[in-house]
Amino acid sequence: MLMAVVRDEDDIEVRLLAGRIRLLRRIAARRRGRRAAAAAAMLVVAGSGVAASVVVHRADAETIGTSVTCYAHADLGSLHGTSAMSSAVGAPVRQLSLTEKADMCALVWKSGLEQAAVDGGHWPDIDPNTSTLPVPPLAFCRLADGTTGGFPIEPPATTSRAVCDRLGLPLLT
Structure with a gap:
């Protein structure tokens, strides 16, 4: 703000x-x-x-409740994609559940997030609705601006809490 x-x-x-x-x-x-x-x-x-x-920018309540940033690795500097749900003009904004945000991250992964990370940020031409690309188990942490970050649970971390702790971020449950 x-x-x-x-x-x-x-x-x-x-x-x-x-x-x-x-x-x-x-x-x-x-x-x-x-x-x-x-x-x-x-x-x-x-x-x-x-x-x-x-001062440090904090996302507005609508952005916090309706978006998720999905990361290719458990690293804030890794390639990421942000998904946001929008409402019709004039319609009340509905806050998304963590399950809905997980579904949104799954679509980002099925769009080729991992391949884009390996290929220098070039996203493949893949339809996430028909893609068979794997979606790893994800940890959801609160980012510094208040929004949600989705990170793959990858070694050495074996739990969502371990991923968020390693990143110095609060775990969302």
Whole structure:
């Protein structure tokens, strides 16, 4: 979440800064595919004497409840794909269960996640609905931005808890 600390709300520069922050928020959401990596920075508006802080981004409730990022390995730096469920315009947003998020990760794996990781990020042309590619057992952890991450349970870890602990993330159950 981006937040501005201001002194004079009537100041035009403050309103411009607020607009810039909204624009940065939209750009960041698009660039990250609606998931955010934890980051911190300081933004200073030159000449106005007004400063704004950019704090660690936390995904909004809708993104947290409707998306999952599926990783090729139990490593935050590994190739990954993000799946999100969207609602019809004007319809209430329904939060997905962990089982539904697991099903979404299964589709990412059946789309060739493992092959793409081996092939430098080039995804094969595979229909996940008819694919027979294997889906490994997955551990689901809470990522730094609040969203769900799905990781394969691979040695040395043998349990979901061990995978999340190794990554320094809380286990989702």
